[in-house]
Amino acid sequence: GENVEQHPSTLSVQEGDSAVIKCTYSDSASNYFPWYKQELGKGPQLIIDIRSNVGEKKDQRIAVTLNKTAKHFSLHITETQPEDSAVYFCAATSQTGANNLFFGTGTRLTVIP
Amino acid sequence: EAGVAQSPRYKIIEKRQSVAFWCNPISGHATLYWYQQILGQGPKLLIQFQNNGVVDDSQLPKDRFSAERLKGVDSTLKIQPAKLEDSAVYLCASSPLRGRVKKTQYFGPGTRLLVL
Numbered sequence: 001g002e003n004v005e006q007h008p009s010t011l012s013v014q015e016g017d018s019a020v021i022k023c024t025y026s027d028s029a030s031n032y033f034p035w036y037k038q039e040l041g042k043g044p045q046l047i048i049d050i051r052s053n054v055g056e057k058k059d060q061r062i063a064v065t066l067n068k069t070a071k072h073f074s075l076h077i078t079e080t081q082p083e084d085s086a087v088y089f090c091a092a093t094s095q096t097g098a099n100n101l102f103f104g105t106g107t108r109l110t111v112i113p
Numbered sequence: 114e115a116g117v118a119q120s121p122r123y124k125i126i127e128k129r130q131s132v133a134f135w136c137n138p139i140s141g142h143a144t145l146y147w148y149q150q151i152l153g154q155g156p157k158l159l160i161q162f163q164n165n166g167v168v169d170d171s172q173l174p175k176d177r178f179s180a181e182r183l184k185g186v187d188s189t190l191k192i193q194p195a196k197l198e199d200s201a202v203y204l205c206a207s208s209p210l211r212g213r214v215k216k217t218q219y220f221g222p223g224t225r226l227l228v229l
Contacts, residue, residue: 036220043117043204043222089155091155100146101156103156106153106154
C-alpha cells in the first residue's frame, strides 16, 4: 500500500516569513495529492490539492509543487499570519482507484507574531 | 451547502462498553469514509462505502468494529466492546462520484472518544 512521509513534524516561523512542508510517497499509482489544515478540535479542512498531470498550483498565499519522478510534493505558505497556525497534513491517493487517502504524520506550524 | 455532520462530538465510556457514532454526509455525495485519528497521527481509513455498499473495510477491526450505511445516506460506526486503544477521534468524510472517479473528500468535525 501507499506510504506517505512528512517533514518536519514541527515548524515555527516569524509572522510574514514563508513556511515549507515536504512529503514523499511510495506508490506510483497515486495521482491526487491534497493538503489539509486541522485546527484544534476540528476536522481536517482541504486547503489546496494537486493532480499528477500538473507540476504546480497556487491559490493566493498557498502553493503546492509536485515532482512525480522523485515522488515528492511540497506545500509553500508565503507571508504567514498567526491564523495559519495549525497542524497540516499531506495525503496521497488514486482517484481512479479506491480513493482511500493515505495521510502523512502531520506538521504543527506555529506562526509567531 | 451544509458540510458533513457528526454526532456526538464527545463520548467518554469505560472499556468493554459499546458506543455508536453517526454521520450525515454532504447531500448527493455517493462515497462515505470513516477514519480513525489517534492523537498526534494522521487519519487512517477504517471503511469506505459507495452508496450502501462496502468498497474497502480491510483496515476495520471486524471483531469489535462494525459500520453500516443502509439507505446510502447516513452511516453509523459501532465499537463493541471498546478497548483503551480505541481512544481517538473518529472522522467521517464524503466525496461525490463523477463517472468512475471519486472526487475530493470533505471531513466532518469528528467524534472524540475516550475509553477509560
